[in-house]
Amino acid sequence: MSLAADARLALKFASRELRGGLSGFRILLACLAIGVAAIAGVGSIRAAIEAGLEAEGAALLGGDAEVSFTYRFANEEERAWMTETALSVSEIADFRSMATVPREDGSTDRALTQIKAVDTTYPLIGTVGLSPDIPLPEALSCAADTPCIVAEQLLTDRLGLTPGDTLRLGSKTFVLGAILTNEPDSATGGFGFGPRIIVRRADLEGSGLLQPGTLFDSHYRMTLPEGADIDAIKAEAEGRFESSGLRWRDARNGAPGVARFVDRLGAFLILVGLSGLAVGGVGVSAAVRAYLARKTSVIATLRTLGATRQVIFLTYFLQIGALALLGIVAGLLLGGFVPLALAPIIADQLPVPARFGLFPGTLAEAAIYGALTALVFTLWPLARAEEVRAATLFRDALSAGRALPRPTYLVVIAVFLAVLVGTAALFSGTWELTLWTAGGIAFALVLLRLAGLLLRAAARRAQSAARGRAPLRWALASIGGPRSEALPVVLSLGLGLSVLAAVGQIDGNLRGAITRELPDRAPSFFFVDIQKDQMPAFLDRVETDPAVSRVDSAPMLRGIITRINGRPAAEVAGDHWVLRGDRGVTYSGPLPDTTRITAGEWWGPDYDGPPQISFAAEEAAEMGLNLGDEMTINILGRDITGTVTSFREVDFSTAGMGFITAMNPSALEGAPHSFIATVYADAQAEAAILRDIGNEAPNVTAIRVRDAIDRVAVLLQGIASATSWGAAATLLTGFLVLIGAALSGERDRVYEAAVLKTLGASRRRILGSLALRSALLGAGAGLVALAAGIAGAWAVSYFVLETDFAVIWANALAIVLGGLLANLLAGLAFAWRPLSVRPAQVLRAQD
Amino acid sequence: MTDPILSLNDARLTLDGNAGPVDILRGITLDVEKGETLGLIGPSGSGKSSLLMLMGGLERATGGQITALGHDLTAMSEDALARFRRDHMGVVFQSFHLIPTMTALENVATPLELAGKPDAFERAAEELAAVGLAGRADHYPAQMSGGEQQRVALARASAPRPDILLADEPTGNLDGPNGQAIMDMLFGLRDRHGATLVLVTHAPDLAQRCDRVIRLRDGALDRAEAAA
Ligand SMILES: Nc1ncnc2c1ncn2[C@@H]1O[C@H](COP(=O)(O)OP(=O)(O)O)[C@@H](O)[C@H]1O
Ligand SMILES: [Mg+2]
Numbered sequence A: 001m002s003l004a005a006d007a008r009l010a011l012k013f014a015s016r017e018l019r020g021g022l023s024g025f026r027i028l029l030a031c032l033a034i035g036v037a038a039i040a041g042v043g044s045i046r047a048a049i050e051a052g053l054e055a056e057g058a059a060l061l062g063g064d065a066e067v068s069f070t071y072r073f074a075n076e077e078e079r080a081w082m083t084e085t086a087l088s089v090s091e092i093a094d095f096r097s098m099a100t101v102p103r104e105d106g107s108t109d110r111a112l113t114q115i116k117a118v119d120t121t122y123p124l125i126g127t128v129g130l131s132p133d134i135p136l137p138e139a140l141s142c143a144a145d146t147p148c149i150v151a152e153q154l155l156t157d158r159l160g161l162t163p164g165d166t167l168r169l170g171s172k173t174f175v176l177g178a179i180l181t182n183e184p185d186s187a188t189g190g191f192g193f194g195p196r197i198i199v200r201r202a203d204l205e206g207s208g209l210l211q212p213g214t215l216f217d218s219h220y221r222m223t224l225p226e227g228a229d230i231d232a233i234k235a236e237a238e239g240r241f242e243s244s245g246l247r248w249r250d251a252r253n254g255a256p257g258v259a260r261f262v263d264r265l266g267a268f269l270i271l272v273g274l275s276g277l278a279v280g281g282v283g284v285s286a287a288v289r290a291y292l293a294r295k296t297s298v299i300a301t302l303r304t305l306g307a308t309r310q311v312i313f314l315t316y317f318l319q320i321g322a323l324a325l326l327g328i329v330a331g332l333l334l335g336g337f338v339p340l341a342l343a344p345i346i347a348d349q350l351p352v353p354a355r356f357g358l359f360p361g362t363l364a365e366a367a368i369y370g371a372l373t374a375l376v377f378t379l380w381p382l383a384r385a386e387e388v389r390a391a392t393l394f395r396d397a398l399s400a401g402r403a404l405p406r407p408t409y410l411v412v413i414a415v416f417l418a419v420l421v422g423t424a425a426l427f428s429g430t431w432e433l434t435l436w437t438a439g440g441i442a443f444a445l446v447l448l449r450l451a452g453l454l455l456r457a458a459a460r461r462a463q464s465a466a467r468g469r470a471p472l473r474w475a476l477a478s479i480g481g482p483r484s485e486a487l488p489v490v491l492s493l494g495l496g497l498s499v500l501a502a503v504g505q506i507d508g509n510l511r512g513a514i515t516r517e518l519p520d521r522a523p524s525f526f527f528v529d530i531q532k533d534q535m536p537a538f539l540d541r542v543e544t545d546p547a548v549s550r551v552d553s554a555p556m557l558r559g560i561i562t563r564i565n566g567r568p569a570a571e572v573a574g575d576h577w578v579l580r581g582d583r584g585v586t587y588s589g590p591l592p593d594t595t596r597i598t599a600g601e602w603w604g605p606d607y608d609g610p611p612q613i614s615f616a617a618e619e620a621a622e623m624g625l626n627l628g629d630e631m632t633i634n635i636l637g638r639d640i641t642g643t644v645t646s647f648r649e650v651d652f653s654t655a656g657m658g659f660i661t662a663m664n665p666s667a668l669e670g671a672p673h674s675f676i677a678t679v680y681a682d683a684q685a686e687a688a689i690l691r692d693i694g695n696e697a698p699n700v701t702a703i704r705v706r707d708a709i710d711r712v713a714v715l716l717q718g719i720a721s722a723t724s725w726g727a728a729a730t731l732l733t734g735f736l737v738l739i740g741a742a743l744s745g746e747r748d749r750v751y752e753a754a755v756l757k758t759l760g761a762s763r764r765r766i767l768g769s770l771a772l773r774s775a776l777l778g779a780g781a782g783l784v785a786l787a788a789g790i791a792g793a794w795a796v797s798y799f800v801l802e803t804d805f806a807v808i809w810a811n812a813l814a815i816v817l818g819g820l821l822a823n824l825l826a827g828l829a830f831a832w833r834p835l836s837v838r839p840a841q842v843l844r845a846q847d
Numbered sequence B: 001m002t003d004p005i006l007s008l009n010d011a012r013l014t015l016d017g018n019a020g021p022v023d024i025l026r027g028i029t030l031d032v033e034k035g036e037t038l039g040l041i042g043p044s045g046s047g048k049s050s051l052l053m054l055m056g057g058l059e060r061a062t063g064g065q066i067t068a069l070g071h072d073l074t075a076m077s078e079d080a081l082a083r084f085r086r087d088h089m090g091v092v093f094q095s096f097h098l099i100p101t102m103t104a105l106e107n108v109a110t111p112l113e114l115a116g117k118p119d120a121f122e123r124a125a126e127e128l129a130a131v132g133l134a135g136r137a138d139h140y141p142a143q144m145s146g147g148e149q150q151r152v153a154l155a156r157a158s159a160p161r162p163d164i165l166l167a168d169e170p171t172g173n174l175d176g177p178n179g180q181a182i183m184d185m186l187f188g189l190r191d192r193h194g195a196t197l198v199l200v201t202h203a204p205d206l207a208q209r210c211d212r213v214i215r216l217r218d219g220a221l222d223r224a225e226a227a228a
Helices: A003-018 A023-055 A055-059 A077-085 A135-142 A153-159 A230-240 A256-294 A296-304 A308-339 A342-350 A360-385 A390-394 A406-428 A432-467 A470-480 A486-521 A532-543 A571-572 A617-623 A683-696 A706-757 A763-801 A809-829 A833-835 A840-845 B048-055 B078-088 B104-115 B120-130 B146-158 B176-193 B204-208 B225-228
Strands: A066-072 A088-101 A106-116 A129-131 A148-152 A168-169 A170-184 A196-200 A216-223 A247-250 A524-528 A546-562 A585-588 A597-600 A612-616 A628-636 A638-648 A661-663 A676-683 A701-704 B006-017 B020-032 B037-041 B064-069 B090-094 B164-169 B196-200 B214-217
Touching: A003 A308, A023 A055, A023 A256, A023 A308, A023 A342, A023 A360, A023 A406, A023 A706, A055 A247, A066 A230, A066 B048, A077 A216, A077 A230, A088 A153, A088 A524, A088 A701, A106 A153, A106 A683, A106 A701, A129 A840, A135 A148, A135 A170, A135 A196, A148 A153, A153 A170, A168 A342, A170 A196, A230 A247, A256 A296, A256 A308, A256 A360, A256 A406, A256 A432, A256 A486, A256 A706, A296 A308, A308 A342, A308 A360, A342 B048, A360 A406, A390 B176, A432 A470, A432 A486, A470 A763, A470 B104, A486 A763, A524 A532, A524 A683, A524 A706, A524 B146, A532 A546, A532 A676, A532 A683, A546 A571, A546 A638, A597 A701, A612 A628, A612 B064, A617 A638, A638 A661, A676 A683, A683 A701, A701 A706, A706 A763, A706 A809, A706 A840, A763 A809, A763 A833, A763 B078, A840 B048, B006 B048, B020 B048, B037 B048, B037 B204, B048 B064, B048 B164, B048 B196, B078 B090, B090 B146, B104 B120, B104 B146, B120 B146, B146 B164, B146 B176, B164 B176, B176 B196
Parallel strands: A106 A196, A148 A170, A585 A661, A612 A638, B037 B196, B037 B214, B090 B164, B164 B196
Antiparallel strands: A066 A216, A066 A247, A088 A106, A088 A168, A088 A216, A129 A170, A148 A196, A168 A170, A524 A676, A524 A701, A546 A585, A546 A628, A546 A676, A597 A638, A612 A661, A628 A638, B006 B020, B006 B064
């Protein structure tokens, strides 16, 4: 018979069987729907953010295009080019500083702030939101004789200020004109250490801030004529000012950092979602298997009547396919419309603009994942269904062999699996992470399957030891015996818990690494922007303090490595992070005592010949640098070319000072610069140091390392909680699969209970046995998940994050307990029927 | 004369069928003497199994009274009934009803375990040997033939030495020779342990081996037969 004829026949059989309704398929539908919905939901939110970023790119950037410099303002030539090219130009300086408020009792409150010094044209695009709702110029000229600022609520709260109050920036007094509620170009600033203040740059005159050598960025926002060729302008800017450290951005990518972050986090969450879908797949597979097991006699009968294997396969493939499609569509509707419905709430939570809508590409991605997962997980049982022979009718279904499906099916399954992984890699854009995830899931599945088999074998063996303790022995018998649900339960619960355990361990270790380990070795403060003439007084204050155990200080400049051996640096060293943007550069005559030279020689204290460079050894090796290489570094718009004469060990992990490049003093001393210092002090002495330095040198910014770490921790917390949501979806699916397993086993439980009651078992003992059975299975799954999760977390920590790893036992224990409880709950939820049923009802029906 | 070991007084059973309540047993009054073998015959659907279920406390009578060994079964809780069966009754079904997740030996040991016998497994092994299945102790029900399964069920029912054995067409699913063997064993067990046996059967020759035969028709005792 032809395929078409077979298919028509199969379609008829399939539709007849589906008339029975969907009752046996709720779990299958739910598993697919939740998995697809989670992925579609995450994808929709990501797409909404991307759409928002794109639509508001110009506002986010503060102009159609922006050029920026580190550590300096634009020079005459650059300014001339900008005014010539753009309709309007706005100049901004962005830097850290301290805001202080002297109190009546003589003390002073201080807070770190990120200052944006603007000109009168700011903002070129978008509006600054203020409370009270007044225009920015009005707020910045709120007082007749004193300059004004606006500040974020976080800062005004910290310093106890309300509009009209005064505060000091550097050595100048300002009035708070209004509270800053919306900074249109906030997403471009990158990672700020303190809340924002906006001030006119002209008003900073006399404050001692923004002196030569201050660490600041300058930004020039431009509006361009309608129809301007942005690519051409960009090329011109980069061509003309290539080596001067000019950075270009335009509205097409207004907030590249945010976009990249959202993209990465989105991809990661989708991979977590895929793990959830894999758990769902286990449930789908179990549901299909259970369904086909019930259909064995139908299949055998059809075979007796002459149906070919192909007809049988197609009959059930069409049925399951129709159901899978239904589940996927439900998932798409859920994942597509729920974010849309919740758009106002979600938008409130996001720090960036988002434009919600239905994103066909995203939904298609989720649908593809759902379809491929359904295919991979149903083909196996389906392929085995066609192996059912007519003779099965006359023997017990249990004795049917557990043969592998035909090789063709195995190949097809493998191909779909490869397509699934490939699609995920393509969409997420990271092969590495995708392969890690896929490998992790595959590893966990294999491990869990082995564990399931082991658990069954162990239960069988333990039975003889449990003789005499009837409920325990029955529990072990139903775990170890035929028709055991150990495999699906261990697989689904185990995989869900593995993901949760891995996420928990990784998160805990990351946070632990930052909050626990670092502060022991890290300094109490970074001081930046110390002027050269302030250094003696500064050092005198901290070095004579008995509470200070160590002070490191170094001159600090920033520069961009532009050329290596006369060729553009990127050509030589590729896309190394050291070349992306500007890096700290220092100089020193004598070799600092914390520095170890690994190759070459350090210039002497009195050297004043041509510039020499000492480069960080590890990065040099990665970039392929050799001693004797010529390197050109652009510092403040001037090129300085030197020879690499030594490599040295730099430890970035201690949060001390790590400079990639160091040069001899005579090469850099002439450039305007400031000093940076780290101070290691007892916690009790911190406040006094802060006060004295602040009074002595108001322009100096002090960064408490503990505060900075807290901010990083808060950021991590956000990522971790996003990930936990993903893991929770996985677990929810896992729980559904558990319920599915419990549901499909209910008939067996009812039957066993009826027989046991006939033999004289009380309900209490039967309940005890059911509970023991669920708890044992759950604990088993939890233990395996723990092993798999810890292994996964270790691998991620070791290979990807390169951090130390320690098992977090509290979390681990919670996972095992959680598994036990979840399965106990699922089991007990289905204990009622076995307990309440009268034996006659069951045993009679089977007679 | 001693008290009957089993006594039914106007026992009734009404179940909810698809088309409303169905009267399945319409007032059965019947005594079974200790040591007696009672045959229950009647056409299919006449209520034989239902009657046996009532006697075993596996089904609750919706009317009337059932006493076994002086205990009123109709007044007992579900668990009390279970314990009563554990201590006094063995049941054999037409379709065996072994627990599929347990081996033959474990199936037989289960009622002994329930009764708290420390040597449950040793005794179970002896019982299995007695029905000729010593070599099959570690087999699961699915790995055994129907005849073998029924022998396991028989061993399981008789292992705790019940006072009353209830058997519902124990040979109904078996072919001639196998059925014959099962019946020989059943009567052998009765003789050896002196149990009272209530046997539902279709086969006239089996009925003849009973001390007394009662015929059911449409949920009621066929009076003519009962009197005979
Ligand atoms: N659960 C039930 N609900 C309603 N009617 C039932 C149920 N089980 C059996 N019956 C009916 O009760 C009657 C007696 O059944 P049964 O005791 O099995 O008879 P027998 O064993 O003599 O064949 C039959 O008519 C049967 O259809
Ligand atoms: Mg019957």
